[in-house]
Amino acid sequence: MKQALFLDDYKLKLETKKLASGKFQVKFKATSIETADLYGYVLVNAKDTLKEVVTTIKNRLYLHEEADDYYHSHLYAVGKEAPMDSGFMIFQD
Numbered sequence: 819m820k821q822a823l824f825l826d827d828y829k830l831k832l833e834t835k836k837l838a839s840g841k842f843q844v845k846f847k848a849t850s851i852e853t854a855d856l857y858g859y860v861l862v863n864a865k866d867t868l869k870e871v872v873t874t875i876k877n878r879l880y881l882h883e884e885a886d887d888y889y890h891s892h893l894y895a896v897g898k899e900a901p902m903d904s905g906f907m908i909f910q911d
Contacts, residue, residue, distance in 0.1 A: 846875050854910050861905030882908055
C-alpha cells in the first residue's frame with residue numbers, strides 16, 4: 819500500500835499566460851520524490867491570488883494521488899456534488 823503524500827511533498831513550477839478572456843492559463847509542473855512527475859494546466863481568474871492557485875493545484879494533486887479511479891471519480895457522486903472543474907488538466911510525465 820502506497821503512503822499518501824502530504825501537500826507539501828510536491829514542488830511546483832508555474833508559468834502563466836494571459837488569455838483574451840482576461841483569465842490566466844497556469845501551466846504547472848509538480849515533482850515529488852515518491853511519485854512520477856506530473857504536469858498540467860489550470861484556468862484561473864485574474865483576481866485569484868498566487869496562494870489560492872497553489873492551494874488549488876496541490877489539493878487536486880492530492881485527490882489525484884489518493885483516488886484509485888481518479889478519471890471516473892465523478893461517477894460516484896452523481897447529483898451529490900458540483901462537477902469537477904473542467905478548467906483543470908493533469909498529465910503524467
